[in-house]
Amino acid sequence: MSGRHLAGLRGWLWQRLTALYLLVYLLLAAVVLWRAEIRDHADWVALLGQPAVSVATALGLAAVLLHGWIGLRDIVIDYVRPAPLRLLVHGAVLLSLLLLAAWSGLILVRLHA
Amino acid sequence: MRFSIYRYQPESGDAPSMQPFELAVRPGMMLREALLALRDTDPTLAFRHSCGEGVCGSDAMNVNGRNVLACTTPVDGLKEPVQIRPLPGMPVVRDLIVDMEPFFRQYRAIQPYLQVNDPLPESEQRQSPTERQRLDGLYECILCGCCSTACPSFWWNPDKFLGPAALLQAWRFLADSRDQGREARLDFLEGPFRLFRCHSIMNCVEVCPKGLNPTRTIGLIRQMMLREMG
Numbered sequence: 001m002s003g004r005h006l007a008g009l010r011g012w013l014w015q016r017l018t019a020l021y022l023l024v025y026l027l028l029a030a031v032v033l034w035r036a037e038i039r040d041h042a043d044w045v046a047l048l049g050q051p052a053v054s055v056a057t058a059l060g061l062a063a064v065l066l067h068g069w070i071g072l073r074d075i076v077i078d079y080v081r082p083a084p085l086r087l088l089v090h091g092a093v094l095l096s097l098l099l100l101a102a103w104s105g106l107i108l109v110r111l112h113a
Numbered sequence: 114m115r116f117s118i119y120r121y122q123p124e125s126g127d128a129p130s131m132q133p134f135e136l137a138v139r140p141g142m143m144l145r146e147a148l149l150a151l152r153d154t155d156p157t158l159a160f161r162h163s164c165g166e167g168v169c170g171s172d173a174m175n176v177n178g179r180n181v182l183a184c185t186t187p188v189d190g191l192k193e194p195v196q197i198r199p200l201p202g203m204p205v206v207r208d209l210i211v212d213m214e215p216f217f218r219q220y221r222a223i224q225p226y227l228q229v230n231d232p233l234p235e236s237e238q239r240q241s242p243t244e245r246q247r248l249d250g251l252y253e254c255i256l257c258g259c260c261s262t263a264c265p266s267f268w269w270n271p272d273k274f275l276g277p278a279a280l281l282q283a284w285r286f287l288a289d290s291r292d293q294g295r296e297a298r299l300d301f302l303e304g305p306f307r308l309f310r311c312h313s314i315m316n317c318v319e320v321c322p323k324g325l326n327p328t329r330t331i332g333l334i335r336q337m338m339l340r341e342m343g
Binding site: 079 | 265266303305308309310338339
């Protein structure tokens, strides 16, 4: 393949890679949360403040957002036929996901401030 | 046996409707024979058919919600009234006859013929038994359209998504040891529409009257793309 246009294959591949990461992350998160004794906000901050947990969670958030973007893009491409409306919905979805990314990123950064 | 058949006569100006029919069927009768008998009673009933043995792929239609070949579908066991409609998602020309042009346009798009850049040999281009075996489950496709017209992705984007039949044929040539057009073929299939609208719903596998598996071949194309990407 010439590698000029990889919109289809890249999207498909990233959707699967992020799904795999999320599977591992969620299984580990379930174990960590089961073993950790979390009673209040301070316990949450202490847990998420650990570098490994923080990095894994940041990657998890990125994976959720990327996975969500590809999935929603697929749905929009399937069902929204008029090109201008499709572009508009794509834009709205992208903006929402970027806002979620910024918000969740801010929460993680504040833990280390 | 009671039938309910989709009728559309464009010159009448009437909207399409379902028309009830009744027929005394005999044991072992195939649906194509039943339709021929019904047409004797109503010569305006239009449907395509030819070989009568599941080879030409002309008489694909939707029976009780499932795409089938009428000639290989026994009437025994069909739920009554047997609802017979044209293939879903295709423009109806008349009654059960659809315009197959959107289907064949996508088939033509994958360039369904060997592409050889080297000078052609004096005699035949030989294949080993193993190379030939790779074409099993691919060359048997009769292009009836049952699979593509059962595919929701093809319903939504028939002009952009190639559909399972054309993609099975795309793999048939990608898998052929004699073909030298791999890079161009894979480049053509790239992008969000032509191949990647497939969401592995597998209606195509469910309805294929020849028992072929287009979903598997789409997966094989993706694997080939991944290998070529690296």
